[in-house]
């Protein structure tokens with residue numbers, strides 16, 4: 146089923162009875178060429194690019210719950226490529242370019258909206274750091290603009306410019322950044338992969354790996370054993386738990402990150418704004434809700450829900466930045482389990498076990514990475530070689546000294 | 562979340578700073594032959610269990626003691642709490 150303007154009008158006139166499920170409810174086959182564990186954004190994108198660009202025919206995505214139930218459906222939908230370090234920026238720029246062409250590529254409306262991401266600064270030192278970051282972005286061919294307070298005021302006159310402690314002095318703007326409808330990304334990739342013959346198998350939890358003569362040859366699931374020549378694991382917050390079944394310990398801690406949404410309001414916030422003096426960021430969804438968030442809770446958690454001190458901290462940040470926020474009512478909040486890495490950057494790598502590949506450590510910023518993560522993981526699975534833009538995302542980088550620590554916090558995952 | 566401090570009774574978790582897996586108290590010997598590998602393991606690898614987790618909480622906004630809290634990472638339920646004792650292997654008194 147292809148989507149087109151004609152189809153939408155036809156369905157509107159005929160009572161919407163002609164829509165089909167977006168993907169088949171596939172049953173597991175005994176053997177695949179490649180199994181992807183985890184049907185989040187990264188797993189689905191990987192399967193899609195494997196089938197599309199590498200001609201792999203026999204692929205399954207195994208998802209323990211339902212498509213869209215993980216972090217791909219829990220995040221605050223921000224996409225950007227405003228990183229500082231060489232190991233990161235080309236990768237995130239590839240991702241943003243893929244977002245720009247995604248909807249045509251997968252024939253699905255993912256509501257990619259390049260509404261601009263503005264990071265505010267509040268001191269001279271912060272301005273200098275942002276100038277450096279903006280220059281680093283430009284050196285990799287990415288757009289960035291350093292704005293002064295007057296230019297920010299033109300865009301967002303309602304911000305609290307004269308705050309006694311944290312006056313707004315300006316911001317670093319990436320106009321090509323923005324938001325993407327997160328559920329639609331999961332559904333769109335699932336549908337596009339399915340159309341290329343990928344089996345998407347829900348309610349199928351990988352419980353163990355079968356290892357023969359030192360190599361992974363398949364997975365044990367709650368729906369039986371499934372063989373595979375190669376297995377790629379992309380289970381985000383559950384990485385440590387799943388990889389331990391293969392005897393592999395990871396440089397990862399799982400933490401909870403919360404998101405908050407207000408009642409629906411008329412359009413008021415055109416872009417994405419982040420506060421530079423506390424951890425608070427927000428945008429407005431097309432439904433009208435203000436979508437905002439801040440820090441992770443800060444302790445190991447697999448609970449998918451957080452505690453109230455973070456809510457208080459986030460709302461204080463919001464009030465400091467934008468006092469009018471106090472008039473809105475909070476409607477919903479939820480949490481997701483984050484795979485926090487030791488330097489805040491991800492892993493896309495092979496493992497010590499032939500046949501087993503790993504993708505994870507995305508921290509709170511892996512949604513924007515979805516297309517490039519799938520692109521590079523597919524490249525690794527198909528060719529056995531790291532993609533050039535993901536070559537730094539090695540699991541052994543702490544041993545070799547190749548850390549990619551954007552914030553310079555060291556091996557303290559709750560500070561990244 | 563309430564932390565049942567052994568000396569002060571139940572205290573709000575926001576008075577504490579979370580310092581991670583209590584295994585970080587078992588610092589390797591820096592003069593051992595395998596020190597480089599042991600330190601990579603110590604500083605960067607985490608067992609990150611689903612379920613009971615022994616972890617360090619520093620009572621920064623309180624009596625500044627270090628606690629070893631055993632907490633279920635699936636439910637946030639605190640199962641045990643003791644003063645951390647650096648003189649003893651594994652930490653708990």
Ligand SMILES: Cc1cc2nc3c(=O)[nH]c(=O)nc-3n(C[C@H](O)[C@H](O)[C@H](O)COP(=O)(O)OP(=O)(O)OC[C@H]3O[C@@H](n4cnc5c(N)ncnc54)[C@H](O)[C@@H]3O)c2cc1C
Pocket residue numbers: 182183184185186187188207208209210211213214215216217218219220221222223224349350351352379380381382383387402403404438479480481482483507508509510511512513514
């Ligand atoms: C509140 C919140 C806000 C965020 N905001 C942003 C943002 O604004 N911008 C941004 O870039 N990133 C953001 N992120 C991060 C981003 O959502 C994640 O990094 C990214 O979605 C992780 O990749 P994924 O989509 O593949 O994960 P998931 O969707 O979590 O996919 C992993 C899947 O693996 C499945 N799984 C787990 N174990 C097994 C098993 N044993 N067998 C089979 N399947 C299994 C899970 O059920 C899950 O569906 C946010 C995250 C949260 C929680």
